[in-house]
Amino acid sequence: MVLPDSNLYNLHSHTQFCDGRASMQLMAEAAAEAGMELYGFSPHSPISVESPCNMSRHDVPVYLDEARRITDFYEGRMQVLTGMEIDFLSPDWGPHIDYFQQLPLDYSIGSVHFVPTRDGIPVDCDGRFERFARNLHDVYNDDLRYVVEKYFEQVLTMIERGGFDILGHFDKIAANAAKADSNIEHTGWYNALIEDVINHAASAGLIVEINTKSYNDTQRFFPAIQWWSALLHSGSPIVINSDAHYPDKVNAGRPEALRILEQLRSGSVPSVQI
Ligand SMILES: [Zn+2]
Ligand SMILES: [Zn+2]
Numbered sequence: 001m002v003l004p005d006s007n008l009y010n011l012h013s014h015t016q017f018c019d020g021r022a023s024m025q026l027m028a029e030a031a032a033e034a035g036m037e038l039y040g041f042s043p044h045s046p047i048s049v050e051s052p053c054n055m056s057r058h059d060v061p062v063y064l065d066e067a068r069r070i071t072d073f074y075e076g077r078m079q080v081l082t083g084m085e086i087d088f089l090s091p092d093w094g095p096h097i098d099y100f101q102q103l104p105l106d107y108s109i110g111s112v113h114f115v116p117t118r119d120g121i122p123v124d125c126d127g128r129f130e131r132f133a134r135n136l137h138d139v140y141n142d143d144l145r146y147v148v149e150k151y152f153e154q155v156l157t158m159i160e161r162g163g164f165d166i167l168g169h170f171d172k173i174a175a176n177a178a179k180a181d182s183n184i185e186h187t188g189w190y191n192a193l194i195e196d197v198i199n200h201a202a203s204a205g206l207i208v209e210i211n212t213k214s215y216n217d218t219q220r221f222f223p224a225i226q227w228w229s230a231l232l233h234s235g236s237p238i239v240i241n242s243d244a245h246y247p248d249k250v251n252a253g254r255p256e257a258l259r260i261l262e263q264l265r266s267g268s269v270p271s272v273q274i
Helices: 024-033 059-071 128-139 144-161 174-180 188-203 227-234 254-266
Strands: 038-041 077-085 107-111 115-116 122-124 207-211 240-241
Touching: 024 059, 024 188, 059 077, 115 144, 128 174, 128 254, 144 174, 144 188, 188 227, 207 227, 227 254
Parallel strands: 038 077, 077 107, 207 240
Antiparallel strands: 115 122
């Protein structure tokens, strides 16, 4: 895909087609009002397991029609792209499979939200910590390291299989994992996993996302700031996306991330280490 040529964009957003809280029309209106030149829709893809957060396969043609209508509506004012945030579950289900490859999308984001149990059952590890903590105990036998390592293994396999443009929030598991163990991001093994992902993303020629969805609530970006210097050093193109689920969040956290990234690029702040 072609990279945005200004900072007035957002390529990660959700609507009523998945777990977003507004219509595509309202999200696009909010983006236009925020002065965006480029806006991308990225509903959570259909998946092969039951999930209330993902769109149904049945809705995909309806989504594509509505995206086309809105793209035409904003022509000449704001470029609207039809994307999808595609879940990687296993080598049998991810951005690389024929079903997604044949969809007429402008771009896709590859993301991992589900971590398979030792029996191979995908469990949603995104979202509220209370649910994560319950699953950690009930289905992962309190083995946090297993969950984190498996998450990154999924990210690496997704990169290896390819078929998508943007690597979505690649350390998202940290949101919950760091609540379960506040030291986890300081460990050598965790660092090595992050390094692996950054290197593989660069080798695969992927665009890497900095996701600002949680910044205003938790002061955390995905990936976390401490990995940004390595990310810049890797040479991967970077996009900053709000992952908005509400119209008033279309630009949330993006100005802060842009400012910090610019400071790191210009070397005006030392690289951040935790
Ligand atoms: Zn996501
Ligand atoms: Zn998302």
